[in-house]
Amino acid sequence: MPASPSPGSTAGLVFRPATAADYPAICGLINDEDELFLVYPRGRFPLTEAQLTELATQRRGFTVGERRGEVVAFANFYDFSPAGHAFIGNLVVAATQRRRGLGRRLVEHMLERAREDYRLAAVRISVFADNTPALLLYGAAGFVPCGMEERRDPRGRRRALLHMEKRLTPPAEGREADIEMDGQG
Numbered sequence: 001m002p003a004s005p006s007p008g009s010t011a012g013l014v015f016r017p018a019t020a021a022d023y024p025a026i027c028g029l030i031n032d033e034d035e036l037f038l039v040y041p042r043g044r045f046p047l048t049e050a051q052l053t054e055l056a057t058q059r060r061g062f063t064v065g066e067r068r069g070e071v072v073a074f075a076n077f078y079d080f081s082p083a084g085h086a087f088i089g090n091l092v093v094a095a096t097q098r099r100r101g102l103g104r105r106l107v108e109h110m111l112e113r114a115r116e117d118y119r120l121a122a123v124r125i126s127v128f129a130d131n132t133p134a135l136l137l138y139g140a141a142g143f144v145p146c147g148m149e150e151r152r153d154p155r156g157r158r159r160a161l162l163h164m165e166k167r168l169t170p171p172a173e174g175r176e177a178d179i180e181m182d183g184q185g
């Protein structure tokens with residue numbers, strides 16, 4: 001997959017497949033336990049290279065956004081269904097780089113990979129209902145709510161996890177029946 005340059009306030013931003021050499025920098029994108037819960041609800045803070053190594057055996061398309069040699073964003077795919085959908089997961093932009101359009105570019109890039117590399121019919125993403133920046137980002141990208149489940153955060157508080165979907169192509173008949181609702185962030 002070729003790195004793609006970006007215009008405007010995301011100038012110099014490129015997306016590329018992550019390697020194990022990126023894991024320390026990816027871990028550094030997560031600032032605290034609350035943020036890790038938003039990005040990876042099943043993760044244990046602090047995020048470690050060992051957790052990412054394990055995650056890489058379960059997920060695909062580990063992708064980093066890089067700017068001036070610095071890893072500034074991360075995302076991947078999980079829960080590929082035979083029906084032709086998968087979830088985007090672990091999506092995060094470095095705290096110092098937010099509100100500059102990187103998150104939007106990362107979502108667009110993952111949608112492009114979903115279409116071109118994985119030929120998916122639909123992409124899903126799970127987001128806690130109180131995560132306003134992410135909810136608005138996904139809504140603006142064309143995702144619409146399609147389900148919800150209850151989760152407990154590390155402090156035992158009840159949290160609503162919203163599932164959102166963006167269809168990439170018209171669904172074939174019968175696909176809905178195969179869609180699972182795992183949503184692990």
Ligand SMILES: CC(C)(COP(=O)(O)OP(=O)(O)OC[C@H]1O[C@@H](n2cnc3c(N)ncnc32)[C@H](O)[C@@H]1OP(=O)(O)O)[C@@H](O)C(=O)NCCC(=O)NCCS
Pocket residue numbers: 035038039090091092093094097098099100101102103104105126127128131132133134136137138140
């Ligand atoms: C959610 C996140 C990825 C957004 O990244 P970002 O680079 O700041 O987002 P962008 O600058 O591309 O913003 C794109 C859109 O997202 C929404 N958005 C982003 N940050 C927002 C904020 N603080 N408040 C309100 N809306 C926000 C807006 O709709 C924005 O469009 P606009 O600039 O036209 O208003 C980033 O805040 C982040 O990493 N948060 C912590 C981890 C996390 O919650 N990940 C998502 C897990 S589901």
